[in-house]
Amino acid sequence: xxxxxxxxxxxxxxxxxxxxxxxxxxxxxxxxxxxxxxxxxxxxxxxxxxxxxxxxxxxxxxxxxxxxxxxxxxxxxxxxxxxxxxxxxxxxxxxxxxxxxxxxxxxxxxxxxxxxxxxxxxxxxxxxxxxxxxxxxxxxxxxxxxxxx
Numbered sequence: 597x598x599x600x601x602x603x604x605x606x607x608x609x610x611x612x613x614x615x616x617x618x619x620x621x622x623x624x625x626x627x628x629x630x631x632x633x634x635x636x637x638x639x640x641x642x643x644x645x646x647x648x649x650x651x652x653x654x655x656x657x658x659x660x661x662x663x664x665x666x667x668x669x670x671x672x673x674x675x676x677x678x679x680x681x682x683x684x685x686x687x688x689x690x691x692x693x694x695x696x697x698x699x700x701x702x703x704x705x706x707x708x709x710x711x712x713x714x715x716x717x718x719x720x721x722x723x724x725x726x727x728x729x730x731x732x733x734x735x736x737x738x739x740x741x742x743x744x745x
Contacts, residue, residue, distance in 0.1 A: 600625075600659075600660055601621070601624070602657065602658065602659045603617055603618065603620075603621040603656070603657065603658040603659070604655060604656070604657045604658075605617055605655065605656050606653075606654075606655055606656075607643055607646050607647065607652075607653060607654040607655060607656060607669070607670075607671075609647060611640060611643060611644065614639065614640070614643055614656060615636050615639070615640055617656075618635065618636050618639045618656070618658060618667065619632060619636050621658045621665070622635050622636070622658075622665055622721075625660040625665055625723065626660075626723055627665055627721065627723055631721060631722075631723075634702040634703075634721070635665060635667065635702070635703070635719070635721045637698070637702060638667075638698065638699045638702040638703050638719055638721075639656065639658075639667050639669065639719065641694075641695040641696075641698050641699050642667075642669040642695070642699055642717050642719065643656060643669060644695060645671075645676070645695050645696070646669065646671040646673075649675060649676075650671035650672075650673045650675045650676065650715070651671055651672045651673025651674075651675065651714070652673075653671075653672050653673075654669065654670040654671045654672050654714060655668075655669075655670045656668070656669055656670075657670075660723070663722065663723050663724060664704070664720050664721060664722050664723055665720075665721045665723065666718060666719065666720055667718070667719045667721075668716055668717070668718050668719075669716070669717045669719070670711075670713060670714050670715070670716050670717075671714050671715045671717070672713065672714040673714060673715075674710060674711075674714040674715045675715060676708060676715035676717060677708075677710075677715075678708055680696060681696055681700065681706070681708055684696035684697040684699075684700060685697060699717075699719065703719045703720055703721055704720050704721055704722045705718075705719075705720035706718070706719055706720070707720075
């Protein structure tokens with residue numbers, strides 16, 4: 597018996613547990629191997645950013661929505677901005693600072709919404725591969741950024 601379910605968990609320092617829960621949700625939803633691991637890594641980076649640079653608290657919510665998995669990472673401190681996403685680059689000399697760049701390259705779409713509850717980072721990963729065998733090539737992925745009206 598297959599049924600859809602929504603994953604919702606609090607952000608804590610237990611990153612291994614959060615990765616396991618996201619992996620379980622993605623596997624149950626039918627996300628293929630390498631795409632599943634890309635999603636898990638992207639969520640790990642987003643949660644790490646909440647712990648290291650945000651308020652240290654929030655939620656992770658994952659759902660399967662019509663051929664894609666959408667994971668929302670809410671930082672209750674509301675510190676993540678569109679400028680942070682736009683400025684995300686890789687500094688070869690740096691030991692840190694790859695998270696937002698990596699998220700945007702692993703996911704098929706990334707949205708940021710500033711809400712009354714905090715900064716809501718929405719990660720989209722396509723379920724089905726295209727004719728090339730991949731959900732999309734990183735250079736072809738669309739990173740959309742939304743502002744709260």
